[in-house]
Amino acid sequence: MSVTVHNVSKRFEAFPALKDVSLEVQTGELLALLGPSGSGKTTLLRVIAGLEIPDAGQVTFAGEDVTEKSAYERRAGFVFQSYALFQHMTVFENIAFGLRVLPKKKRPDAAAIAKRVGELLGLIQLEGYEKRLPAQLSGGQRQRVALARALAIEPRVLLLDEPFGALDARVRKDLRRWLREFHDRTHLTSLFVTHDQDEAFELADRVVIFNEGRIQQIGLPAELRHHPTNDFVRAFLEV
Amino acid sequence: MNAVPSALEKGYVTSTEETALNNQNNRSRRRHILPGFHLTLGFTIFYLSAIVLIPLAALVAKVVTPTFDYPGFSQVIGHVLKVVTDTRAVDSYWLSFGLSFVAALINGVFGFIAAWALIRYEFPGKKILDALVDLPFAMPTSVAGLALTQVFSNNGGYIGQWLYEWFGWQISYTRWGILIALVFIGFPFVVRTLQPVLTDLASDVEEAAACLGSNRWQTFWRVILPSVRPALITGVMLAFGRGVGEYGSIVFISSMIPYSTEITPQLIIIKLEEFDYVGAAGLGVVMLLMSFAIVATVNLVQYFSSTRRSS
Amino acid sequence: MKRATTDPWLARYAFIGILVVFVVIFLLFPVSVVLYEALKGGLGFYFSALTATHSLTAIRLTLLVAVAVVPLNTLFGVCAAWAITHFRFCGKALLISLIEIPLWVSPVIGGLVFALIFGQKGWLGPWLDAHHIQILFAYPGIVLATAFVTFPFVARGLIPLMQAQGSAEEEAALTLGANGWQLFWRVTFPKIKWGILYGMILCNARAMGEFGAVSVVAGSVDDRITMPLQIEQYYLDFSLPDAFALASLLLLLSVVTLVIKIGLEWRHLAPNYVRPH
Numbered sequence: 001m002s003v004t005v006h007n008v009s010k011r012f013e014a015f016p017a018l019k020d021v022s023l024e025v026q027t028g029e030l031l032a033l034l035g036p037s038g039s040g041k042t043t044l045l046r047v048i049a050g051l052e053i054p055d056a057g058q059v060t061f062a063g064e065d066v067t068e069k070s071a072y073e074r075r076a077g078f079v080f081q082s083y084a085l086f087q088h089m090t091v092f093e094n095i096a097f098g099l100r101v102l103p104k105k106k107r108p109d110a111a112a113i114a115k116r117v118g119e120l121l122g123l124i125q126l127e128g129y130e131k132r133l134p135a136q137l138s139g140g141q142r143q144r145v146a147l148a149r150a151l152a153i154e155p156r157v158l159l160l161d162e163p164f165g166a167l168d169a170r171v172r173k174d175l176r177r178w179l180r181e182f183h184d185r186t187h188l189t190s191l192f193v194t195h196d197q198d199e200a201f202e203l204a205d206r207v208v209i210f211n212e213g214r215i216q217q218i219g220l221p222a223e224l225r226h227h228p229t230n231d232f233v234r235a236f237l238e239v
Numbered sequence: 240m241n242a243v244p245s246a247l248e249k250g251y252v253t254s255t256e257e258t259a260l261n262n263q264n265n266r267s268r269r270r271h272i273l274p275g276f277h278l279t280l281g282f283t284i285f286y287l288s289a290i291v292l293i294p295l296a297a298l299v300a301k302v303v304t305p306t307f308d309y310p311g312f313s314q315v316i317g318h319v320l321k322v323v324t325d326t327r328a329v330d331s332y333w334l335s336f337g338l339s340f341v342a343a344l345i346n347g348v349f350g351f352i353a354a355w356a357l358i359r360y361e362f363p364g365k366k367i368l369d370a371l372v373d374l375p376f377a378m379p380t381s382v383a384g385l386a387l388t389q390v391f392s393n394n395g396g397y398i399g400q401w402l403y404e405w406f407g408w409q410i411s412y413t414r415w416g417i418l419i420a421l422v423f424i425g426f427p428f429v430v431r432t433l434q435p436v437l438t439d440l441a442s443d444v445e446e447a448a449a450c451l452g453s454n455r456w457q458t459f460w461r462v463i464l465p466s467v468r469p470a471l472i473t474g475v476m477l478a479f480g481r482g483v484g485e486y487g488s489i490v491f492i493s494s495m496i497p498y499s500t501e502i503t504p505q506l507i508i509i510k511l512e513e514f515d516y517v518g519a520a521g522l523g524v525v526m527l528l529m530s531f532a533i534v535a536t537v538n539l540v541q542y543f544s545s546t547r548r549s550s
Numbered sequence: 551m552k553r554a555t556t557d558p559w560l561a562r563y564a565f566i567g568i569l570v571v572f573v574v575i576f577l578l579f580p581v582s583v584v585l586y587e588a589l590k591g592g593l594g595f596y597f598s599a600l601t602a603t604h605s606l607t608a609i610r611l612t613l614l615v616a617v618a619v620v621p622l623n624t625l626f627g628v629c630a631a632w633a634i635t636h637f638r639f640c641g642k643a644l645l646i647s648l649i650e651i652p653l654w655v656s657p658v659i660g661g662l663v664f665a666l667i668f669g670q671k672g673w674l675g676p677w678l679d680a681h682h683i684q685i686l687f688a689y690p691g692i693v694l695a696t697a698f699v700t701f702p703f704v705a706r707g708l709i710p711l712m713q714a715q716g717s718a719e720e721e722a723a724l725t726l727g728a729n730g731w732q733l734f735w736r737v738t739f740p741k742i743k744w745g746i747l748y749g750m751i752l753c754n755a756r757a758m759g760e761f762g763a764v765s766v767v768a769g770s771v772d773d774r775i776t777m778p779l780q781i782e783q784y785y786l787d788f789s790l791p792d793a794f795a796l797a798s799l800l801l802l803l804s805v806v807t808l809v810i811k812i813g814l815e816w817r818h819l820a821p822n823y824v825r826p827h
Contacts (some may be wrong), residue, residue, distance in 0.1 A: 051272055051721050071272065071724040078725040084718035088740040098726035101736070153726055273636045273720055279629040286626045290697050293653055294663035297673055301666050342718030349572050356565040366567065370812050374577050377804035379759025379812070381778035382797045385785060386580035388795075389587060394615070397583060398575070423576055443572070455557060470657030484656025487778065504658035510767060511662070516671045525660045530654045544578060 001062045001156045002027045002046060002188050007059030010043055017043040019213040023084040024069055025157075027062075028187035030180075032200035035210030036236070041193045042081075044210075045159050048191065049078045053171070060155055077155030081162040083146040091145050092130035098153035120148040140171035160192035166198065175204055179239075197237060201225075209233050271328070274320070298527070301520035309517060319521035322510070328522060333505040338414060339482030342421035347475040349422075350429025351467075357430070358437040375424050380487025387420055388491045414500060416492035424485055425478030432474035436467050469544030473537050480533040484526065581801065591791055599795035608780035608796065614689065615776060616757045619696045623635035623753050624746060624820025632738075635712040636720065646709070652701040660698035661766025664691055687774055693765035699763045700756045711745040712738075741783030748814045755807040759800055 003025040007097050010018040017040045024140050033041040046052040050071030058067045086094050094118045100109055108116065121127050124144035134142055143163065150158060163179070164172045180203055183190055195198050200207045201221040203231055209216040209224065209232075217224060217233045228234040272278075302319045308313040322328060356362075357369050375383065392401035392411040401407040410416050440463065486504040493500045503526055509518035557565075589596055599605065630649060634642060652660060665673045668685040678685060685691045723737045761778040768775050775783065776797055784793035 049725055053272065053724070055272060070274075072722070072727045075727065076725060078722070080718055080722060082718060085721040086719055086722070086737055097728070097736070099721065101723075101726065101732045103729040107705075149722075149726065172581060271637050273717060273724065274733065275632060275641075276637050280633040280637070283626065283630040283633050283645070285719065286622075286629075287552075287645075287648060290608075290694065290701055292648065294667060294698065295651070297667050298659070300664045301673075306671070318593050349568065353569045353572065354567050357571040360562055360566055362566055368573055368810060371573055371577050373808055374581065374804070375809070377755055377798045377808045378581075379761065379778050379804065381761045381781045382584060382759070382800045382804070383580065385781060385793060386584045389583050390580050397579070419576075423580075426572075426576065452705060467732075484654075484658065484762075486658050486765070489766075490761075504656050504762060506661055511665055511669070512768065514671055516666055516669065520664060520666055523659050523666075526656055526659060530656070531616055532705060533793075534654050 003157055003189060003191070004059040004060045005044065005048065006060070007045070008047055008054045008059065010040075010047060010052060010054050017214050018047070021057070021213070021215055023208065023215065023218070025189060025191060027189055030183045030203065030205045032193075032204035032207045033191060033193045033210055034197055034200040035195065035206050035216075037195060039210040040164040040213040041208075041210045042161055045078075045161055045193050046193060048157070049076045049159050051078070075153060075156050077150030077153060077158045078156070079143075079146045079150050079163055081165055083134070083142045085142055085146055085149070087134055088168045089133075090130060091126065091132050091134070091137070092117055092123075094134070094145055095152050097149060097171045114150060120152055123151075125149045139167050139173075140175060143167065143175060156189070156235045158188050158190040160190065162194060163192055164194075164196075172199075181205065209235070211238065295527075297518055298523050301517060302524055306517060307523035315517060316515055319524075322515070322518035323521045323525050325498050326444075327501070328506060330498045330501070330526075331501050331506050332529075334414070334417070334500065335483050335503045338418050339421055339425075339479050339485075341478035342418055342425055342482050343475045345418075345422050346425045346429045346478045347471060350474060350478075351424075351433060351471060354430045354437055358434060370425050374427075375426050380424065380485070381491070384420060384424055384491030386487035387423060387488065388545070391416060391419055391492065411492055412494035412500070417489050417500065417502070420488040420492050421482040421485060425482050425489055427476035428477040428481065429471070432470050432477065434466060436470040440466055469540055472540050476533055476540070477545065478535045480537075481531060483529060483533070557708045570706070584794055584797050584801050586795035587790065594598060595791065596795055596798075599757050599792045601793060603692045605781055605792065605796055608775055609799070611689070611692070611775070612758050612777040615696050615705065616754050617759045618693045618764050620750055620754050622697060623700055624704045624750055626701070626748065627706075627708050627749055628742075630705040631708035631712050631742075632734075634709055635664065649702050649705050652705075654700055655700050656767060657760065658763030660763035663698070664694050686767055687772075692764055692774075695763040695767045696757050696760050699760050700753045703753035703756065704746065707749040707752070708742060708745050709796055711742060715741055744814055744817060748811065751807050751810050755804055758803055 005021060005023040005177060008018055008021045009016070018188060019040075020042070023044070035041045037205060043052060045132045047054050050073075051064070058065060060066060061074065061076075071078075084178075086097065088116075089097070090197070096113050099113045099116060102176060103110075112125060117130070118127075121130060124147060126141060126144060126148075128139070129137070134145070137145065143166075147160075147163075164175055167175065177197060192203070204221070206218060207221055207224055208218045211232050219227075224233065262367045277366060303312070303315060305315050310317050353372065357365065357372075382451055388396070388411055390397050391400050391402075393403040393409050396411065399410045402410060408415070414549065484504065486502070489502055490505070493502070495505050507519050507522045507526075510516075510522060588599075591599075600609075630645075633639075634646065655689055658821055665686060667674055668678060668691060669675050670679070670686075672686075685694075719737050719741070720733055723733045728736065758776075760776075761782075764781075765779055768779055777800055781793050781796050781800075784790070784796065
């Protein structure tokens with residue numbers, strides 16, 4: 001499913017986080033939003049998820065205008081930077097949450113939910129952890145649970161906010177590879193936010209470079225490296 | 240909404256104009272992400288108004304609204320002024336405020352000692368003592384009043400009897416009794432506001448002072464006291480504020496003799512019983528104003544101490 | 551070991567000694583006196599004092615008042631904390647200050663305001679008289695005055711708690727398709743239930759023990775007064791054993807409140823609450 005953002009602006013008090021941003025994400029694409037902290041990339045991700053209301057502009061999912069729709073109607077899987085796992089729920093309950101809150105007519109029965117959660121646990125290689133609480137997991141395990149929880153609702157688009165930010169280098173590399181493989185298998189339209197250019201270039205099909213609330217350049221990793229269109233992109237990629 | 244991007248594509252709407260267009264469209268847009276904003280804020284404001292704001296407004300309105308007994312505006316105001324400046328009322332202010340202030344100062348000293356001992360020293364029974372400090376918060380004022388009367392009463396009180404026989408001190412039914420009740424109910428305020436500050440007070444600051452050759456006493460006056468002063472003042476003011484409004488525990492231990500041991504809240508109740516609603520409202524407004532003065536002082540102290548720390 | 555910041559032993563013992571003497575004379579001794587006076591006539595006498603008609607009606611009214619006030623103030627506290635911690639709106643700081651008003655003003659004012667509205671010469675007095683509706687000197691008046699003085703207890707505890715927890719889990723639930731109701735009961739409520747309980751027991755203790763506000767709006771008629779007022783009534787009637795028996799019940803309530811409060815505070819301090827298996 002494709003996602004488009006038309007002329008979105010967003011201010012926080014006096015601080016302009018997004019200034020007239022437009023972007024098109026193609027179906028099945030894995031796109032990285034790269035930029036220094038405070039550049040607006042996370043805000044854009046939250047606008048797409050419906051977690052921020054833009055002051056102006058429009059967001060569409062597969063051509064349908066979802067700007068007015070609440071986050072819970074959009075079916076966008078969101079993986080939070082700090083995971084935001086439900087601390088009082090077990091791993092199983094966390095992953096099953098999105099299924100259990102479905103309206104009665106659409107809600108699968110308990111056996112179907114257990115089966116689906118089991119599959120997801122297999123996918124994230126955490127079989128046998130269903131009874132643990134988030135506090136009893138390592139950072140990398142929490143990250144994968146957050147991912148499985150977002151995937152359980154069969155999202156139309158997957159949005160990841162600094163997905164590997166809080167992990168140590170080795171776990172980071174493993175998870176990066178795992179995410180790439182997962183994407184190659186499912187071709188789920190995905191956006192992730194990062195400030196790490198290696199991560200962006202290694203993982204993404206296309207990279208969007210952000211600074212001060214504006215998109216500086218969009219392109220394939222090679223294009224950006226060899227043909228930066230402005231000084232900021234050049235300086236940012238050289239550092 | 241769909242027309243807008245196409246207008247942009249055709250090139251006759253600039254990007255800024257389009258933003259303006261969108262802003263117009265957005266006026267009807269929901270403004271909050273999480274659900275329940277209108278429901279919860281609505282109930283909050285409704286309940287706040289019903290229980291607190293409208294009743295308080297009714298109190299203030301009473302002192303300026305003509306009634307059957309005082310048909311003109313000037314008559315109402317005149318009566319209110321007469322009641323609130325009456326010697327009996329003024330004496331009760333002095334009593335309520337004076338004794339509350341003295342009690343708050345006593346609590347400042349003992350509260351500081353208590354907080355210091357509870358934070359800095361280890362001794363058996365410390366946790367129980369710490370828990371007991373909250374007792375005056377949890378204990379109904381009437382129980383406290385009854386108990387204190389039984390302890391400090393001159394005839395048959397467990398302590399008061401001996402104080403009277405040995406030293407001739409009369410406590411119950413005098414100002415001393417009121418003072419004791421006020422110290423009791425105000426005690427936790429100073430301890431509880433000081434404890435976190437004393438915990439945070441870095442002992443390296445003290446060590447540095449000690450290294451610079453100041454003795455313990457100088458360290459206390461020059462280093463420790465200035466850094467806990469805002470919390471100490473806040474605690475004392477909180478105890479003061481609580482004492483000014485106190486009624487329950489004092490009823491038991493004081494005889495409420497006009498011009499001598501009659502506190503302002505008691506005078507309000509007497510005015511109500513005499514059906515002088517306007518006069519009662521006048522005294523209520525005086526107490527409200529004084530409470531707000533105390534709140535304002537606390538906020539000022541906190542404001543200045545925070546700006547000084549940050550600069 | 552003597553450190554530069556160690557106080558002289560004299561100061562140490564003096565401070566601890568002053569603390570102990572203060573707490574014993576001013577706090578512990580009065581409490582023991584209540585228990586001793588209540589029980590010195592023997593258990594049989596104690597229970598007959600508690601089951602006297604006046605005591606029983608007072609206990610009943612006190613419970614009825616708490617049953618109305620505590621849920622109302624809890625609902626308010628949860629709503630106020632939700633609105634204040636999850637949304638940005640103008641006037642928020644003002645709203646927080648307004649919620650705290652009842653902590654500052656005298657409890658007698660809490661009764662006075664309702665007397666001025668519902669009393670014989672109050673704003674609505676004549677109308678209520680004409681329609682034979684009794685609010686002052688009756689149950690509704692006592693509930694209102696008690697609600698006023700216990701108004702901020704739940705909200706004050708919940709606001710900092712929910713502020714510290716942030717909105718991330720709620721946002722996550724939203725992206726997973728939870729509606730408002732599901733979001734509150736399944737995600738927020740489990741996080742704040744101990745905070746709600748904390749506020750409720752403090753609110754309850756104050757509601758049951760309130761004297762100043764209630765003494766203004768409660769009648770002197772015997773079946774219209776709560777436990778604290780009945781204690782005063784007994785005291786004025788020189789039936790001290792009855793007064794102490796009733797007082798011991800309220801004392802028990804405050805001790806239980808204190809124990810639960812401390813228990814909850816320790817629990818809040820524990821990092822990462824792990825569910826026992």
